[in-house]
Amino acid sequence: MERLNLSLPLPCLKVNRDGRIVSYSALAEDHFDLSKAHIRSLVDEGSISKLGRISSESGPVPVKMELNMKTKKNPLVLFDVYLQWDTENRATMMFVQKDRSNEELIEKLASIQIRLASTDFELLEKKDELEQVLRRMDELSGPFIPLSDTLCMIPLFGDITADKINAISDSCLQSVFRGNYEAILFDLTAVGEVHADGIDKFIMLVKTLNFMTGNVIKLIGIKPNLAKELNHHHLDHWVQFNHSLKEELSTYLHH
Amino acid sequence: MTHIEMLASCLLEGDPDKAWACIEKYSGSSKPDVYHNLMTPAMRHIGHLWESNEITVADEHLATATCDFILSKLSFGSEKKPSAGRAMFLCLDGEQHYLGLKMVDSLFREHGWDTRYFGPSLPLEYAVQTAEAWKPDVIGLSVSMVYHLPQLREYAEAFSRLPEKPAVLLGGRLADLYDLRPYCTGDTVILRDLPETETWIRHHVMGGQQSGTTEPIPSSPVFES
Ligand code: B12
Numbered sequence: 142m143e144r145l146n147l148s149l150p151l152p153c154l155k156v157n158r159d160g161r162i163v164s165y166s167a168l169a170e171d172h173f174d175l176s177k178a179h180i181r182s183l184v185d186e187g188s189i190s191k192l193g194r195i196s197s198e199s200g201p202v203p204v205k206m207e208l209n210m211k212t213k214k215n216p217l218v219l220f221d222v223y224l225q226w227d228t229e230n231r232a233t234m235m236f237v238q239k240d241r242s243n244e245e246l247i248e249k250l251a252s253i254q255i256r257l258a259s260t261d262f263e264l265l266e267k268k269d270e271l272e273q274v275l276r277r278m279d280e281l282s283g284p285f286i287p288l289s290d291t292l293c294m295i296p297l298f299g300d301i302t303a304d305k306i307n308a309i310s311d312s313c314l315q316s317v318f319r320g321n322y323e324a325i326l327f328d329l330t331a332v333g334e335v336h337a338d339g340i341d342k343f344i345m346l347v348k349t350l351n352f353m354t355g356n357v358i359k360l361i362g363i364k365p366n367l368a369k370e371l372n373h374h375h376l377d378h379w380v381q382f383n384h385s386l387k388e389e390l391s392t393y394l395h396h
Numbered sequence: 397m398t399h400i401e402m403l404a405s406c407l408l409e410g411d412p413d414k415a416w417a418c419i420e421k422y423s424g425s426s427k428p429d430v431y432h433n434l435m436t437p438a439m440r441h442i443g444h445l446w447e448s449n450e451i452t453v454a455d456e457h458l459a460t461a462t463c464d465f466i467l468s469k470l471s472f473g474s475e476k477k478p479s480a481g482r483a484m485f486l487c488l489d490g491e492q493h494y495l496g497l498k499m500v501d502s503l504f505r506e507h508g509w510d511t512r513y514f515g516p517s518l519p520l521e522y523a524v525q526t527a528e529a530w531k532p533d534v535i536g537l538s539v540s541m542v543y544h545l546p547q548l549r550e551y552a553e554a555f556s557r558l559p560e561k562p563a564v565l566l567g568g569r570l571a572d573l574y575d576l577r578p579y580c581t582g583d584t585v586i587l588r589d590l591p592e593t594e595t596w597i598r599h600h601v602m603g604g605q606q607s608g609t610t611e612p613i614p615s616s617p618v619f620e621s
Contacts, residue, residue, distance in 0.1 A: 195449050
């Protein structure tokens with residue numbers, strides 16, 4: 142391996158058919174670690190077969206190709222490589238590092254993509270927060286109130302939705318089982334709109350309570366829109382309707 | 397021209413509408429099928445064109461951006477199902493090859509998972525912080541460049557120290573080419589491609605013990621649906 146005496150403005154190598162480096166320019170020595178004296182040791186493994194194929198297919202006409210090279214500073218750098226065979230079966234190779242301006246553009250593109258992805262995340266996080274708040278609101282819309290040792294009341298506020306009934310069911314069932322109540326009141330005075338799936342869940346809750354405690358469940362404060370919905374469900378056996386809160390309180394608190 | 401070559405050329409033109417039309421014409425029915433049998437081979441074909449000196453890395457960038465757009469469009473609006481679990485997906489620090497990871501993220505969402513997709517190059521420190529706070533059941537890692545392999549062990553070890561013991565899945569171009577076991581921990585699950593990944597997801601739902609490519613995995617039934 143000998144050093145070329147020409148002063149060349151680019152790194153330059155001469156390589157034989159086996160890939161052995163026969164000579165190199167000053168800049169080639171600056172850029173690359175030439176200790177192995179073989180072109181293979183300078184080319185990234187993903188670029189080796191490309192170099193092999195393109196160089197073996199080419200002749201005295203120069204070819205240009207992109208290759209990823211290992212430099213002294215960086216294990217992977219993209220180069221434009223110019224290659225030409227001479228009559229002595231040696232390839233002259235010149236190396237031009239890819240323009241940085243390209244890279245800047247590419248980095249900008251990447252940062253825009255990352256921003257898009259993170260905006261997405263922020264939205265997702267906000268959505269998670271909102272869902273938690275909504276759930277909390279649902280839980281607070283059906284508080285459990287023990288009025289005496291034998292009487293408890295659950296007033297429902299707002300629309301009857303499946304989510305809301307799901308949110309209150311757990312704590313409601315637990316509280317009822319923990320006590321020894323003879324009657325359970327649902328106060329529906331503050332109920333707004335009624336969703337069909339909400340009613341289904343509500344009836345299920347009421348049935349569960351009735352089944353587990355054997356108690357009569359009393360629904361008070363039923364408005365006409367709710368009455369219509371409930372009518373479809375034939376609840377008469379195990380639910381009492383529409384006494385006023387006052388009546389109920391006087392029955393259970395004064396005996 | 398095959399369908400794969402056709403898609404590759406639409407991607408290289410940077411024409412998302414044409415690429416979208418090409419995908420719609422493809423007879424494969426499910427998203428996993430499109431990812432595995434059309435989009436992945438199209439990107440690999442683009443790699444082949446580069447190796448044949450027909451295109452440049454700049455062309456690959458354009459194709460990547462177009463492919464990314466198509467992927468987002470394909471995976472947008474998957475219906476929200478009850479969550480099968482939580483999974484986060486990331487590439488090793490410095491790794492920019494994220495398209496495969498994005499497909500895997502989409503696949504998990506298709507199966508009803510709650511996912512966080514971090515895309516390219518996520519530093520280990522940040523990955524661990526997120527995992528501690530969000531407590532995923534699965535952490536998926538992608539690696540495509542040989543040069544990034546030495547970091548892999550560090551990531552795998554840090555994840556296996558997490559108190560919740562998430563399953564650590566490893567995939568990416570190299571998983572299909574080399575035996576990556578020496579580069580990760582004993583409990584890392586190595587998955588070579590999307591059908592293997594889908595099989596893993598199905599087993600996971602059924603609560604089975606799994607070990608990735610160390611055992612032969614039957615071919616997936618899912619790619620027909
Ligand atoms: C497109 C591409 C790019 C795109 C990036 C695409 C992207 N954002 O993903 C761009 C142009 C940005 C790029 C850049 C570079 N690239 Co590039 N790139 C490719 C190319 C052509 C295709 C990769 C691809 O998209 N495949 C399709 C995807 C879908 O397949 P996949 O990643 O394998 O994923 C599948 C499975 O593996 C699995 N999977 C993936 N991840 C995971 C994760 C989990 C958890 C699971 C379960 C499964 C799983 O599911 C996927 C779906 O099928 C390959 C060539 C090739 N043959 O692969 C080169 C290639 C990978 N690149 C290479 C190189 C060298 C580079 C650059 C250094 C070039 C340069 N000098 O600029 C940079 C480095 C960037 C970096 N630091 O990471 C080399 C790597 C060689 C090596 N030694 O390792 C390759 C092999 C080309 C080559 N022959 O030299 N590249």
